[in-house]
Amino acid sequence: MSFTGLSPRQASAGVGLRRPHYTDFLNEKQPIAWLEVHAENFLNFDTPAFKILERLRQDYPVSFHAVNLSLGSSDGIDEEHVKRVKALIERINPFFVSDHLSWGRIDGYYLNDLLPIPYTHEALTLFASNLSRIQDLLERPLLIENPSSYLQFQVSEMSEAEFLGALVHRAGAGVLLDINNIYVSCSNHGWDAQQYLKAIPAGKVKEMHLSGHVLQGKLRIDDHGSQVCPEVWDLYQKAINIFGPVPTLIEWDSNVPSLTTLLDEASKAQTILDSVRVPSNTTRKERHVRFG
Amino acid sequence: MSGLGKIQRDFREFILGHGYEDFMQHIKSTDLPKEESLDVYHHNIFSVHHRSLVNDYPLVFSIIDDTTARRMVRAYVEVSLPCTGSLEDWGGGFISFIQRYELASQWPYLTEMAQFEWAKHIAYCAKEKPLLNPEDMRKLVDSSQKEISFHFQPSCQLMAFLHPLEQIIQTHQNEPKKPLSDLKGTSYALILKHQGHINVYWVSASLFVFINRLKEGQDIEVAFAAAQVLEPEFDAQEAFSFLLQHPILCREGDETCV
Numbered sequence: 001m002s003f004t005g006l007s008p009r010q011a012s013a014g015v016g017l018r019r020p021h022y023t024d025f026l027n028e029k030q031p032i033a034w035l036e037v038h039a040e041n042f043l044n045f046d047t048p049a050f051k052i053l054e055r056l057r058q059d060y061p062v063s064f065h066a067v068n069l070s071l072g073s074s075d076g077i078d079e080e081h082v083k084r085v086k087a088l089i090e091r092i093n094p095f096f097v098s099d100h101l102s103w104g105r106i107d108g109y110y111l112n113d114l115l116p117i118p119y120t121h122e123a124l125t126l127f128a129s130n131l132s133r134i135q136d137l138l139e140r141p142l143l144i145e146n147p148s149s150y151l152q153f154q155v156s157e158m159s160e161a162e163f164l165g166a167l168v169h170r171a172g173a174g175v176l177l178d179i180n181n182i183y184v185s186c187s188n189h190g191w192d193a194q195q196y197l198k199a200i201p202a203g204k205v206k207e208m209h210l211s212g213h214v215l216q217g218k219l220r221i222d223d224h225g226s227q228v229c230p231e232v233w234d235l236y237q238k239a240i241n242i243f244g245p246v247p248t249l250i251e252w253d254s255n256v257p258s259l260t261t262l263l264d265e266a267s268k269a270q271t272i273l274d275s276v277r278v279p280s281n282t283t284r285k286e287r288h289v290r291f292g
Numbered sequence: 293m294s295g296l297g298k299i300q301r302d303f304r305e306f307i308l309g310h311g312y313e314d315f316m317q318h319i320k321s322t323d324l325p326k327e328e329s330l331d332v333y334h335h336n337i338f339s340v341h342h343r344s345l346v347n348d349y350p351l352v353f354s355i356i357d358d359t360t361a362r363r364m365v366r367a368y369v370e371v372s373l374p375c376t377g378s379l380e381d382w383g384g385g386f387i388s389f390i391q392r393y394e395l396a397s398q399w400p401y402l403t404e405m406a407q408f409e410w411a412k413h414i415a416y417c418a419k420e421k422p423l424l425n426p427e428d429m430r431k432l433v434d435s436s437q438k439e440i441s442f443h444f445q446p447s448c449q450l451m452a453f454l455h456p457l458e459q460i461i462q463t464h465q466n467e468p469k470k471p472l473s474d475l476k477g478t479s480y481a482l483i484l485k486h487q488g489h490i491n492v493y494w495v496s497a498s499l500f501v502f503i504n505r506l507k508e509g510q511d512i513e514v515a516f517a518a519a520q521v522l523e524p525e526f527d528a529q530e531a532f533s534f535l536l537q538h539p540i541l542c543r544e545g546d547e548t549c550v
Binding site: 107152155219 | 324326337
């Protein structure tokens with residue numbers, strides 16, 4: 001299983017497709033290279049929302065960002081839910097499918113949040129097993145997104161970046177690097193963002209996310225409810241310099257602004273992507289470090 | 293039980309309102325107050341479920357006050373966590389919850405309001421089939437078949453209420469300070485989806501009975517007789533006009549609209 005042929009040919013900026021913007025997209029072709037949707041919002045093919053997605057897929061490449069595959073659940077995977085996601089993949093043919101370094105289901109019940117896992121060898125084995133099984137069922141590799149983190153576990157045996165790197169290597173998956181989440185988590189826990197980036201295996205990063213966050217007391221909270229802040233843009237530039245240009249999404253899910261505002265944010269990301277020259281073949285080989 | 297399994301079960305118990313100390317023991321002590329960290333996840337989980345219920349029941353949540361809304365959502369989540377990966381499947385159980393929830397009793401029509409709104413959700417999720425047009429109807433009625441079968445759109449639902457829901461909704465929207473519990477009477481609705489939009493038709497009791505009998509597969513004579521019990525002057529021609537003027541009937545077969 002590989003990512004060959006799955007991504008858009010040129011690294012480009014995309015936006016999340018959100019209900020307030022359906023009419024904008026249906027009325028006119030918008031200047032954006034691709035769209036991302038939450039897969040779980042489109043599992044029923046008879047809803048008007050699905051019809052809209054199917055219609056827009058004719059004009060835009062689409063990426064799926066799942067939230068309930070619950071890859072880190074000690075329950076194992078929910079095969080019924082995976083089947084529904086697979087049926088959606090077969091209808092829409094997204095170029096990427098991603099979910100999170102988290103869990104959300106236990107004893108058959110869903111909590112509907114991206115919940116933290118301890119970074120232990122036990123968790124790594126279980127997560128890799130769940131991920132491999134899901135990739136087999138979906139017949140494609142997944143991207144795993146680093147989470148926004150608000151607590152750490154006593155029992156953790158490695159860093160989050162080390163865990164993520166080991167996981168994608170073991171399961172043959174890729175990384176969706178959420179730059180805002182790195183900033184939020186590092187700020188909350190006193191981690192070094194540069195060291196975090198260096199610990200992610202180069203060559204595994206296939207997509208990036210950018211979004212806003214809010215400061216609440218001592219915590220930065222990833223609320224996807226505002227513009228990307230300057231510090232996150234800086235970190236994004238550093239990440240692109242390390243990993244090369246990859247499809248980059250502007251995530252804005254709450255206090256959703258006008259499409260114009262969203263597209264403006266995307267154009268900032270596109271400017272950064274365009275500024276990084278595609279390295280020559282020799283340079284690319286030097287930059288791709290084998291993990292493990 | 294694996295270490296990971298225990299952590300995840302302890303987290304679930306914390307969310308359900310018990311086992312706070314058990315889960316706290318798993319968290320590494322840092323400069324971040326543990327309570328604030330846990331509040332983030334607690335808030336996220338209840339916010340997501342609150343939004344899902346508001347999406348399914350906008351009228352219900354516009355009628356009840358914010359404090360009752362928060363308490364109801366919390367109480368409902370604690371007894372009924374979703375068991376599928378799609379929140380679209382989850383909200384149906386909220387109706388029987390409202391029926392049992394003591395604080396909701398101050399709004400006696402609330403359960404029926406929730407039934408009405410969930411029916412609209414069901415219609416939203418249903419297939420749409422090609423409409424039966426007047427020519428199709430003429431062929432159907434003129435056919436040599438003794439019994440005529442009418443096929444209703446999969447989204448079509450007929451609902452009878454003990455409260456005057458149409459009046460309650462209009463009063464709530466136009467005169468928000470007027471007490472809604474003073475409004476009395478029954479009401480009847482036909483709900484369906486057409487070209488992606490949910491349409492609601494408030495009909496008379498006799499028309500409701502007539503259409504409902506046809507929908508149940510009974511023949512025209514039986515449906516007409518049942519309607520006449522409620523309204524001796526019931527006009528079947530007018531009823532058929534209603535069925536044809538609105539996108540209620542569909543052609544037989546599995547074809548669906550794109």
